[in-house]
Amino acid sequence: MLHPHRYFDPDPATRKIALDLYTRVETLPLVCPHGHVDPKLLATNEPFPDPSTLLIVPDHYVTRMLYSQGIRLEQLGIPSLDGTPVETAPRRIWQLFADHFHLYRGTPTGAWLKHEFEGVFGITETLGSANAMAVYDQIEACLRRPEFLPRAMYERFNIAVLCTTDAAGDSLEWHKAMRDEGWGNVKPTFRPDIAVTLSHPSWKAEIDRIGALTGESMTTYASFIKGLEARRAFFKQMGATATDHAVVVPYTERIDDAAAEALYAKALAGTATMADSTQFGAHMLMELARMSVEDGLVMQLHPGSFRNHNTRVFERFGADRGCDIPLATEYTRNLHALLNAYGNEPGFTLVLFTLDETAYSRELAPLAGHYPAVVLGPPWWFHDSIEGMLRFRHMATETAGFYNTAGFNDDTRAFPSIPARHDVARRVDATFLAQLVTRHVIDEADAHAVIVDLSQSLVKKVYRL
Structure with a gap:
């Protein structure tokens, strides 16, 4: 079924260069900085x-x-x-x-x-x-x-590192089991979405879990912040190098501690409104960026998804059933407060993703092409595709270059698909670079250097792996 030249440009000269470039990186180890593989799968090896x-x-x-x-x-x-x-x-x-x-x-x-x-x-x-x-x-x-078996497949896939996505209140028991055993290179990623979303139905249960794990009372905003900081420290101790944040709108706004305390108290009392939750979430993105400046964890932002759009499916089967739908997303104004506060900090990295392709050339590439902290994540979800990857390279490269992007991540829940996804990305990048060579935008030596960077070097650098 698999043609050896699949996804390459059909022009013979371009295809030959693309094949040479792909051959250079075909067998490089896979670096997987973001995804949703259950760590239990590899810890138990059943x-x-x-x-x-x-x-x-x-x-x-x-x-x-x-x-x-x-x-x-x-x-x-x-x-x-x-x-x-x-x-x-x-x-x-x-x-x-x-x-x-x-x-x-x-x-x-x-x-x-x-x-x-x-x-x-x-x-x-x-x-x-x-x-x-x-x-x-x-x-x-x-x-x-x-x-x-899962571990044998992990080794056969030549995975150098695999990062999972874990709630702030997760005990990380399966990560600890693998570390204690000394097997693999599987790292957690700190995802506090439930804990910072006052309107989430599981918000109180999540902050109670954090309190139980950290010893913080979680009855005040100050103890809530201490609890999050303690969990980040534990994640980092367990090997984490990044955090992850999913928001509908990447709106950021700093409010003072008294205002934050008032919103937090309303949530504890069960009287917080959606407007309260929005304002608190915007403030918490600022706080989480501040924490990343201090502890060095890379901050990933995944905005623009209308989660669980199909209410009937959500009520019957829960989240993550394929009914999340993209929204148009604005970044320049929404991230202004955060980037002015932290975008120039040398120790801060903010990896931005989008489901709105119109933002690549209009906002995201210019932001990454200016702020030292901003890096563009690879095409995500609906755009993690052959044409989606090519569109990303065409729309972002001229303004952001290659070196303000984060390489590739597979973002998968389906463990056996990991090598397939990386293979598609490497073939598409080889095609894009070959097109630049045949148009005499770059030479072949440059293309051979860039393909290695896109396949491995950039992702290791950006995610501090």
């Missing part, structure tokens, strides 16, 4: 249960396409929150997936799945209705073998 549970059920890139075509999530084995009966037979789930595999033609999900099938499991024919059970049997047989 066999994957079956092909459907591995490749379909946890991957919202896979399930959202099927849902868009009228297939109910219940049919795909997605666990329900409201008691809705769901399919539990892995083979029936797989057959349904195979019957509709044609839906992924031309999509990044299709590219990743084909790479997984052939590169990981040795399947060289296209999945369809007729061969569904034969392919299932082949993957199932693989999963029984020791070389397909």
Whole structure:
């Protein structure tokens, strides 16, 4: 299924240069600074249960396409929150997936799945209705073998470092287990979204967890700040090099401690409004940036997603089911307060992501091309694709250059897709650089230096790995 020249420019001269560039980085170790792999997977190293549970059920890139075509999530084995009966037979789930595999033609999900099938499991024919059970049997047989245990796959994928995403109140027990054992290079990432969102339904439970872990009362704004700082220190002790923050709007505003205390008290009393939550969140982005200046943790900002847009799906199945939708996002005014306070600090790094491609050339590249602290994260989510990556390079490079960008991260929940995603990124970057060479914008020596930086050096530098 996998053509050796896939994703390269069809022009023969450009393709030859792209292939040379890709060959230079094809086998470099994978640096994975941001993603959503469950650390328990690698800590326990238990066999994957079956092909459907591995490749379909946890991957919202896979399930959202099927849902868009009228297939109910219940049919795909997605666990329900409201008691809705769901399919539990892995083979029936797989057959349904195979019957509709044609839906992924031309999509990044299709590219990743084909790479997984052939590169990981040795399947060289296209999945369809007729061969569904034969392919299932082949993957199932693989999963029984020791070389397909999670840790063996981690090593076979040549992963140099893997960073997870963990709530501020997470005990990090699985990270600690791996560190105590001395296995792997798996690092946590501090994500305090629930703790700093006064309107979140789990806000009180989350700050109580933080209080229990830190010994802080969490009854005042001052103790809340101390609790967050203590958790950051623990994450850093456990190997963390970064934080992560998901907001709808990247609005930043500094308020004084008395005003912050008043908002915090309203939240404890259950009387905080959405406006209160918005103002507190804007202030907390300032505080979290201040903390990053002081403790050196890289700050990632992922704005612009209307989370859980499909209320029915959210109520039945919870979050992260493929129904988050992008929003237009403004950065220049929203980040003005934060960047004026901390954007010139030599110890601060702010990695900015977007779901709004129109912001690349209009705002993000100019911000990264000026503020020493600002770095552009790679194309994220809906734009983590062949054409999305090319658009990013075309829109951002002339203003930000290559060296104000953060390389690549796979942002995956589907563990076997990690090498596929990195392979796509390396092929696309090789294509973009080859186009610059054939247009005589850069020479081949420059291109060979840049491809290594984009594949490995930049991400290690930006994330302090």
